[in-house]
Amino acid sequence: MEASCPSMLYRLLVDRFLDEVPSDEWRRTGKGLDWPAPENATFEKIAGAVLVQNANWRNNASKAVENLKKMGISEPFKIVEASPALLREAIRPAGFTNRKLKALYEVSKLMLNVRLDLLDDYSLKRKLLNINGIGPETSDTILLYAFNRPVIPVSKYAKRILKRFCNIHLESYAEWQTYIQENIPRNVEICKTFHALLTEFGLKYCTNKPKCNICLIKADCKHTMIQPVNR
Numbered sequence: 001m002e003a004s005c006p007s008m009l010y011r012l013l014v015d016r017f018l019d020e021v022p023s024d025e026w027r028r029t030g031k032g033l034d035w036p037a038p039e040n041a042t043f044e045k046i047a048g049a050v051l052v053q054n055a056n057w058r059n060n061a062s063k064a065v066e067n068l069k070k071m072g073i074s075e076p077f078k079i080v081e082a083s084p085a086l087l088r089e090a091i092r093p094a095g096f097t098n099r100k101l102k103a104l105y106e107v108s109k110l111m112l113n114v115r116l117d118l119l120d121d122y123s124l125k126r127k128l129l130n131i132n133g134i135g136p137e138t139s140d141t142i143l144l145y146a147f148n149r150p151v152i153p154v155s156k157y158a159k160r161i162l163k164r165f166c167n168i169h170l171e172s173y174a175e176w177q178t179y180i181q182e183n184i185p186r187n188v189e190i191c192k193t194f195h196a197l198l199t200e201f202g203l204k205y206c207t208n209k210p211k212c213n214i215c216l217i218k219a220d221c222k223h224t225m226i227q228p229v230n231r
């Protein structure tokens, strides 16, 4: 059976691009790529997913996460007890301070009141989406990296690369997610690795103005079949 376009893309990125993924951005495991925080650092990953929205991880969000740790406020009960001024100071490097502060506070309260790890995927996602400042991509990022659920967060990079590489045009977040998830194995390591690869590839090669002439997968890309580049 012929491989689907997303699964072919996944394989190509693993084979040709994985070695270029910065190891300070993603943690290498024996099975692929994971969030940079340690395996059991659930709250750190949740805070990271909230703080990285509309921000760069290396220069902004990771500094805010580090500040929370240095200031001793990287656990839910400490967040809800911390003064807003201290929290604001800690997360300032991530930008959108007021919005992210409220989301961090609300998700901490939720974690103190509900055993999120016991919820099924649907209920967990609904609980997270009820928080102002947490949208579909952030909630799926939390499901995947903090709770090891096999879902794909649909980032702007994922859409951009798939649009070009597979010549597919979809509208809603849910349509994109269904398309990707139905065409790759529903395996948590694959979902984590694919999301990481798409993010980094979208930052390095398939940028707004794509660098097709130096792209590692241009020979299989439908975009370059429509608009040929020098090989």
Ligand code: SF4
Binding pocket: 161, 164, 165, 205, 206, 207, 210, 211, 212, 213, 215, 216, 217, 218, 221, 222, 223, 224
């Ligand atoms: S060849 Fe160009 S459009 Fe296709 S994946 Fe590479 S950078 Fe993106």
